[in-house]
Amino acid sequence: MRRGRLMALTALTPEQRAYTLAKAAEARCVRGELLAELRSGTTSLAEVLARADEQEIVRKTRVSQLLRALPGLGPAKVAALMAMCGVAENRRVGGLGEQQCHRLLQAVARTPEQGDHRAAAADDLVSGARMMLAPLLAPLRRSG
Incomplete structure (x- = not known):
């Protein structure tokens, strides 16, 4: 898309709009549960990254969201960690390469709790x- 030009959005029927809103709400709920599991320590980053092959919600989650959910990592540390590992700040889990996943897991393992x-x-x-x-x-x- 060129800068300055707007694209026309498709008009949705009320049923389509309701379905889309319900699907988005469900995705937010599942993503919230995933992040809560990371925060509480009931699941690890490695386990979440391994789930990316089967779960679309994991693939669509931003890497920075996952990292910020880990105890002891705030926005500044997450930004530095991602830069060190060669991961763009807007990258989603589904867009990570094998080496990027490996570097992230190693860097998180070295980060103190x-x-x-x-x-x-x-x-x-x-x-x-x-x-x-x-x-x-x-x-x-x-x-x-």
Whole structure:
């Protein structure tokens, strides 16, 4: 479609409109259940991605929605994770390649759980401080 040109929408009969609205509501409900399973930890990202072959609703779900449903991943981390894995921000699960799925699963496996993020951040801070202080403390260690 060219920019600036509008396409005419097909007029729907009231029955077609009602059917379409009901189908959309059902899809939102099923997608909500899927995301709730991810949030609660009753299913893993790997299990959801494996379901993409059989379930259309999984194929049509945006990857960013799935990742944001995982504990400890907010919009910023999800955007960084997707960029690192070479996945476009508007990509749907059905459009993921095998390598992209593999990279996402590896990256999510390396991401600390929600409860562990403070401990991981503290460990990073301590190791960074040690690296910065090492040159300053080296002369003291040799003389002492």
